[in-house]
Amino acid sequence: MMGAVSAQKKTSAAPFAxxxxxxxxxxxxxxxxxxxMTNRALxxxxxxxxxxxxxxxxxxxxxxxxxExxxxxxxxxxxxxxTHGSESDCLIIDPPSEGEYSGGTVDCGLAGTVMRFLPPLAAHSTGTVLFDGDPQARTRPMGAILDALRKLGVEIEGDSLPFSVHARTDHTPRxxxxxxxxxxxxxxxxxxxxxxxxxxEGITIKHVGATLPSLPHIxxxxxxxxxxxxxVDANLFEHTWSVQPGQLAGRTWHIEPDLSNATPFLAAAAVTGGSMRIPHWPAHxxxxxxxxxDILKDMGCTITTETHADGRRDLIVVxxxxxxRALKPVDLDMSAIxxxxxxxxxxxxxxxxxxRLRGIAHLRGHETDRLAALSTEITKLGGHCEELADGLIIRPKVEAMHGGVWHSYADHRMATAGAIIGLVVEGVEVADIGTTAKTLPGFELMWATMVSEGSHPEAADPEDHR
Incomplete structure (x- = not known):
């Protein structure tokens, strides 16, 4: 558990009650x-x-x-x-002419998408690109992609943050x-x-590891x-992907709501016996x-969708x-999710x-060691969570759980997990709630507003919440 404990971010901010x-x-x-989707589109x-x-x-x-x-x-x-009723800004992106990317310095923060998506593009720069990030980021795995880039003709110094991608010479990387x-x-x-x-020559990739997590992201x-x-040719049976060389065209992208960021709110309906509606849930x-x-359905929730006349589709969880107290146990292979x-x-x-949650050994290399962190924090509040080789087994002890500080380890999803437990367990304080700004700025205000304005002590029948 030392990986999780040592990764805990020091913060002077008061914990979130x-x-x-x-x-x-x-x-x-x-x-x-x-x-x-946003960082891929960028x-x-x-x-x-x-x-x-x-x-x-x-x-x-x-x-x-x-x-940046x-x-x-x-x-x-x-x-x-x-414009036209949109709730967010439109980003306009103009690449450099002739693909003449310059050298520079990149702050990756703790963002895996920055530290892993940008080096292959930086290989086309006319100057050296230096990469670094938060202290925790320096322990995140990087060697596999940096070694792959070397084999593809890119000059790189270093095997983890900080590292540098050196300027191309007289030709495009092979x-x-x-x-x-x-x-x-x-x-x-x-x-x-x-x-x-x-x-x-484009790139053909063959995965040669024993497991391949998070396939939906690929x-x-x-x-x-x-x-x-x-x-792009993809052979999932052989774990091979091939992309032909060619010029991409500028286009318009429409970004879906972040469905993973919706999950804490859906969980709030599950643990309180209430209902949650998420607008604009994509059909595909x-x-x-x-x-x-499907997970919430297996745990005993009712899942429905509602399509509006204009085609918008809402997800409703009851x-x-x-x-x-009525949630059903699950035994899940979560390797893809x-x-x-x-x-x-x-x-x-x-x-x-x-x-039991299985197939998630790779979570030890995320923002923190999530397996160790979850085991530590659930158990510290009086629950029981045991870390396994590839996952977790959780034996509920809700009546024995008590308040205390839930550490986030600079991990946005650890922070939201603590907030979920705080809906039921009195006195939970989430340290460094601001780390949720990594993917969901303003989470704490959204959450507090939901609880203060959405609680209905008189509502005894969840079927009335549809």
Missing amino acids: APQARGPLRWVQSIPGSKS ILAAGAAGRSEIFGALRSRDTDLMI ALRSLGVRIRAVSP GGEVEVDASGSSQFISGLLLSAPLYE DMSVAMLREAGAQ TTQAGDAIR GPRGGH GELTPTVAALAALGTEPS
Whole structure:
């Protein structure tokens, strides 16, 4: 557990007093754009010929770090005030002419998408690009993608943050075929794919590791590449992806709501026996967060959708009668949807029977060691969470749980998991709630407003919440 404990971010801010629900919650929560889609669209726009526009882009620490990183390479990016009823700015991206990216310095913060998506693009710069980030980021796995880039003809110094990508000489980086062990992160493959059309021979990637986590994120990269005009061949049986060289065209991107950021709010309905409506839930998506629907159904929730006359589609989740006391246990392989683990672990900790979450050993290399962090924090509050080789087993002890400080470890999803537990357990204080700005700025205000205005002590029947 030392990895999680040592990664705990020091902060002078007072802990967030997680509000306890006074009864079933009935609420409608709008969710900003997907971080995963926003940062992929930014990379693809930066590698295209001509202007691109991104509507519904998330503005958070991770996406702002990506914007500033691209600007340091000479990509012009500006935000235009929303029009036609849009709730967010439109980003306008103009790549440098002739693909002449400049050298610069990139602050990755703690954003895996920046540290892993940008180096393949930086390989086309005319100057050296220096990468660094938060202290915790220096322990995140990077060797697989940096070694792959070396094999593809890119000169790199260093094997983890900080590292440098050196200027191209007299030709475009060669590219070609490369084997990658992406057991530690699917972002190694996505990072290579997103800039592959810029390489002289394109790039063909074969995954050679024992496991391949978060496959939906690779599917998202492939789908967005194809939307941008790239020719991509994917053989999932052989874990091989091939992208042909070619010029991407500037285009308009429309970003979906971040479905993973919606999951804490949906969990609030589950544990209180209330209801939650999330507007603009996509009918078809590559986002891993969409899997929460089936998970909540397995745990006893009622899941419905409502389509409006204009085509907008809302997701409605109604928690079971009795709230957290009626949640059913689960035994889940979460290898493809590891980012949902903190939310599901919090739900399981508030249930009544043991649950097991499997296939998530790779979470030890995320913003923190999430397996150690969840085990530490749930157990510290009087619950029982045991760390396994590839996951967690959670044996609920809700009656024994008590208040205390829930540490976030500079991890946005750890912070939201603590807030979920605080809906049921009195006196939970979430340290460093501000870390949620990584992907969902203003989370604490959204959460506090939901609880203060959405609690209905008199509502005893969740069927009335539809």
